Amino acid sequence: MAIFKIVHTTKYHYNWPIKESINEIRLFPHHFENQDVLQDELFITNNPEVDFSKDYYGNRVGNFNMLETHSQMTIETRMIVRVNHSLKIPEIDFTSVQDLEKEKQKSILLLRLGYPEVIQKQSEIDAIIAEINCENKSIIEIAQQCNSYIYDHFTYTKGITNIATTIDEILDIRKGVCQDFAHILLQLLRTIGIPARYVSGYICPNKKGMRGEGATHAWVEFFTPNQGWLGLDPTNNIWTMENHVKLAVGRNFNDCTPVKGTFKGLARQTLSVSVAIGYEDGSKFEEINDVKLQEIPFEAQEQINYIEQLQQQQ
Template sequence: MPIYNITHVTQYIYDAPVIDSINQIKIYPFHGGDQNVIHQDVTITSDPSIHFFLDYWGNRVGVFSITEPHTTMTIDSKIIVQTMEKPMQIMKPLSEIIRLDYSKPYIIQSNDIIDDILSMSPKNGDKRELTEWCSQYINANFEYKKGVTTIETTVDEILEKKQGVCQDFAHLLLHMLRTLGITSRYVSGYICPNRNGMRGQGATHAWVEAWLDDYGWYGIDPTNNMWVTDTHVKLAVGRNFNDCSPVKGSFKGIANQSMNVYVSVGFEDGHIIEENNDVEMHQQKVQTPIIVPKQFYMQQQQ
């Protein structure tokens, strides 16, 4: 049962003072089952009060605001979490509303390509086998490559590029599974593989959970072509990335913004994996003070 020390720092930088920054954060790991959150400390610029609620998907969400003028905003999360092998679940029925929300394929132009791919899948109807086959197909036919996609990249574009990162592969797998009638959801979190050299290590990561009727939610990681193990730490779930965005919000001001993200994973043997990303946000140019929406968390999940 490994214990991980995870640091996740997000810093927004504005080229002019802004005010009334209102933000929502989904940076709180799931607690219970195969994850035990031993400790978490979140510090934010100006030390605002954080108000909590559970969203529609069951994620713990924090909301805070910074009213005074500021040119930077830093969110620093330090987590100590223990993970375990996934236990056998006591089956709870999945509500029909949730099942429908997690069962709708994306609207895409390339359905003929998806149909051609899925025509090669096993025909025995076993959902576990189909889920594994789809993950294997993505891993074998799509190149893991940073910098060729963004958080706005569509499934059509992923199919055309045949390249991407974990976020892209999770979205593609979701579409394939839902087309096959398998209820599935997007998962954001961290992967902590120590020295195994897995893709997405030392960064925010994304994978998929499929609903297996004889088991419940079971995670699969198409980026690494593996079922989820105790190397994965789960933060949030939803229909897609937008439901799991770690940080989003708005502010008032005339400012351009950029974002830096730092993630480190420390292991019990003292080894540390780090990733630091400087991310350019979309430029915001306005002539009069208005509410300027902050971009969704622009560092892709790797």
């Protein structure tokens, strides 16, 4: 069992004032069998009213607007979470992919999470599956071998992908970070016929050291008839442990995006995310990351460049 105090701070900066910012956030830790949320607080610039609801996957969602003009926005969540993964490695389970068919026929959710994305490089996914050789293997063995394949054949590299990077692009460069590896694992499992979901959250640092520690992290959960949802972390080639704190689940990153929104105005925006993790012994770990955002449309870029040129001439 482990108790973590986590402070997640998201900061947006705009080089020109913007207005009517409309936002949707999924920054609230899950209550589930092995995770208890002891405290959960939310703080937002100018203290707007937040409407809460649950989405299709059971995630708690907050929606708020900032109509007044502003040049920055900070969203901070503070949480205390107790994690107790008594089972770090699943039990020996010989259920096969064929055993999943009855389960999928009984659940629209499992059917939805069992369809792979339509991509151009599906033949490369098929080739990986052929290399792994799934015949006469259990669901758990197949999933673990897919997880290991990604760890062995894809390089963990920061700064070369962003939230819009596609599965085709990841397959092309064979590099990326946790969310990229999660998307590849999802495509492999779903192509085989195993329902799987994307998980967003944190991986809290330990003495051994793991990729993605101290920042927002992503991994995959797949469904088995006997043991339910089981978590695999392809970035570290491990089963999820008490270091993994879960925020949201969904079909892919878009369903679990911590913060998404839009605004009125022409401005360049920058985003930084800070995650501070406190432990029961009083120690603390903090990491700040500048997030690589999608490029703004060409037309908007041209207008911003023109405005900046006018400012320089004054």
